[in-house]
Amino acid sequence: MNASKSPEDLLRATLRAKAEDAHEALTFDDVRRDAVRRLHTGRRATILAAAAVVVAVAAPTALLLRPAGDSPAPSPSPSTSTTLPEPTPTESAPTTTEPPAPVGTGFEGITRGRDIAIPWLGSGAIHVRGGADVPAPAGSWEAFASYHGGWLLSGTGGLVQLDGTGRSTLVAPTASRIAISADGTQTAFLADGGVHVGITSGMGDGETVIPVQGPDEAGPVGFLSSGRVVYNGLKGEVLVLDDRPGSAPPLVGLARATSSTESGDLVAGTTVDDDGTAAVVSATTGRTLWTKAHWMLGSFSPNGRFLSAYRSATGGEFETVAILDASTGEVVATAATSGIRALPAVPPTAWEDDADLLIPYRSGSSWAVLRLTLAGHLTRASDVVESPAGSLPFVLSARP
Amino acid sequence: MLATAREMTVDDPLGARADFESWMVARQAKLLRTAYLLTGDVHAAEDLVQTALAKLYLAWDRVSAAPSVDAYARKIMVNEHTSMWRRLWRHREVVTDTSSHDVPVPGEEYDGVGAALWTAVRALPERQRAVVVLRYYEQLSERETADALGVTVGTVKSQTSRALDTLRGHLGDRDDLTGWEAHR
Numbered sequence: 001m002n003a004s005k006s007p008e009d010l011l012r013a014t015l016r017a018k019a020e021d022a023h024e025a026l027t028f029d030d031v032r033r034d035a036v037r038r039l040h041t042g043r044r045a046t047i048l049a050a051a052a053v054v055v056a057v058a059a060p061t062a063l064l065l066r067p068a069g070d071s072p073a074p075s076p077s078p079s080t081s082t083t084l085p086e087p088t089p090t091e092s093a094p095t096t097t098e099p100p101a102p103v104g105t106g107f108e109g110i111t112r113g114r115d116i117a118i119p120w121l122g123s124g125a126i127h128v129r130g131g132a133d134v135p136a137p138a139g140s141w142e143a144f145a146s147y148h149g150g151w152l153l154s155g156t157g158g159l160v161q162l163d164g165t166g167r168s169t170l171v172a173p174t175a176s177r178i179a180i181s182a183d184g185t186q187t188a189f190l191a192d193g194g195v196h197v198g199i200t201s202g203m204g205d206g207e208t209v210i211p212v213q214g215p216d217e218a219g220p221v222g223f224l225s226s227g228r229v230v231y232n233g234l235k236g237e238v239l240v241l242d243d244r245p246g247s248a249p250p251l252v253g254l255a256r257a258t259s260s261t262e263s264g265d266l267v268a269g270t271t272v273d274d275d276g277t278a279a280v281v282s283a284t285t286g287r288t289l290w291t292k293a294h295w296m297l298g299s300f301s302p303n304g305r306f307l308s309a310y311r312s313a314t315g316g317e318f319e320t321v322a323i324l325d326a327s328t329g330e331v332v333a334t335a336a337t338s339g340i341r342a343l344p345a346v347p348p349t350a351w352e353d354d355a356d357l358l359i360p361y362r363s364g365s366s367w368a369v370l371r372l373t374l375a376g377h378l379t380r381a382s383d384v385v386e387s388p389a390g391s392l393p394f395v396l397s398a399r400p
Numbered sequence: 401m402l403a404t405a406r407e408m409t410v411d412d413p414l415g416a417r418a419d420f421e422s423w424m425v426a427r428q429a430k431l432l433r434t435a436y437l438l439t440g441d442v443h444a445a446e447d448l449v450q451t452a453l454a455k456l457y458l459a460w461d462r463v464s465a466a467p468s469v470d471a472y473a474r475k476i477m478v479n480e481h482t483s484m485w486r487r488l489w490r491h492r493e494v495v496t497d498t499s500s501h502d503v504p505v506p507g508e509e510y511d512g513v514g515a516a517l518w519t520a521v522r523a524l525p526e527r528q529r530a531v532v533v534l535r536y537y538e539q540l541s542e543r544e545t546a547d548a549l550g551v552t553v554g555t556v557k558s559q560t561s562r563a564l565d566t567l568r569g570h571l572g573d574r575d576d577l578t579g580w581e582a583h584r
Binding site for chain 2: 011012017018021023028030255
């Protein structure tokens with residue numbers, strides 16, 4: 001019987017038959033309740049998102065977007081930055097042999113280091129070292145950043161802007177990534193069909209909106225020199241936006257970007273037509289600097305020299321958090337976590353400074369933030385807290 | 401839409417949506433079947449559809465006038481599925497349907513070969529599985545599939561080719577599936 005069918009016919013028949021297993025019905029009230037939760041308290045937290053806040057470097061004086069062609073030379077970098085040379089492209093950077101896992105089955109044995117130096121969100125408040133806590137609205141928040149004297153929070157419930165006292169001043173139902181320039185002067189987010197680019201420390205003025213089309217998952221991921229914004233577009237393209245209408249050239253070689261840096265105008269992401277190969281591409285030349293199979297790239301360090309990254313040897317779950325050399329893809333340091341039960345495979349990491357990567361880490365129902373240094377040292381940067389499955393007790397601001 | 405927080409109320413943030421409810425009643429069964437094929441899990445499919453419908457509800461003012469609400473809803477769902485997979489990868493909150501995924505459905509259309517094929521489909525990477533579901537269950541064209549996934553037609557072609565190669569690899573040596581190899 002099957003021999004008489006083409007494989008495609010058999011595939012169609014199989015899918016048709018199997019689809020009949022799904023027969024449960026939702027009610028309108030189910031959907032409406034979900035929608036209300038998304039607006040006010042976030043969708044039920046059975047699944048956590050971990051959208052990383054993106055850090056990039058931007059020219060400190062570039063308060064508004066300028067045409068991409070205005071500044072062919074790289075913009076001045078912060079004093080701590082290093083302009084990256086462009087090495088010869090390689091098919092795949094060598095993978096350093098991973099050192100033994102420094103983490104045991106829990107937090108025992110991990111030395112308590114200094115407290116988290118960047119703002120973090122947890123327990124219903126935004127915590128700033130040396131400052132007063134700011135109450136945060138209830139919700140499943142995945143990313144946040146300071147903005148216009150207050151805060152931007154983004155999560156499954158949408159995007160919320162708070163003023164300095166924690167009062168909500170703006171709500172957009174669409175969650176967006178929040179892209180921040182590493183010098184802290186610029187922030188970009190997607191709302192109401194446009195990429196909003198604003199002065200971080202402003203008080204409501206100086207915001208530019210670039211109209212874009214894109215699904216909820218699209219949005220800005222970081223900044224390049226001259227205030228350009230790297231944006232994941234609707235058609236599986238990575239676009240470079242500026243404030244000129246219609247000028248958004250696609251970046252060849254990437255299907256999706258995860259971060260960018262003004263230092264060398266590099267963009268990190270996932271390659272075209274591949275489910276698990278990471279790559280770093282030069283936005284200036286369009287050249288692919290390196291690729292790395294079974295890795296996902298996170299954010300650049302503030303000086304652009306390093307990248308947080310996550311490895312999956314099997315192409316499935318990620319088991320390693322690492323710091324890579326941004327120019328070569330070589331592993332600089334790693335917090336090998338393979339074999340740890342109930343590990344949150346890819347926690348939303350954040351750079352604390354140019355040399356320290358913060359990693360929210362779970363062991364069972366216990367959570368803490370770990371600090372991985374370029375030298376590979378791992379310490380604990382927070383107390384250990386208990387949190388039920390499905391909740392994320394530490395959301396880190398990427399602001400260094 | 402941007403709005404001040406004060407403009408929204410908890411009970412019904414967007415007002416009565418009788419037209420949305422009518423649309424939902426008519427379409428949710430089909431969405432649920434597609435969601436099940438995407439996720440391979442009844443409960444995950446319900447969660448996916450509910451999430452997609454909630455997003456659609458929030459955007460109903462803009463979406464209801466679109467030429468194809470169905471296509472827009474499908475797109476939301478597929479994108480959400482991709483997002484869910486990323487989240488699942490990250491947090492190992494992997495859902496597993498233990499109730500039905502390996503249970504053969506009697507009948508000509510789904511026998512032992514079909515069960516093996518379904519198992520192989522479930523093992524595909526999520527993007528390849530999405531392409532397979534949209535092309536072979538939803539019967540979408542390559543262009544429509546590309547639009548739904550937010551990728552290029554070339555990506556759809558390559559992902560389809562990879563998926564079929566993978567399925568052939570799983571099932572090509574079965575005696576009762578002789579036609580598979582013949583169609584390579």
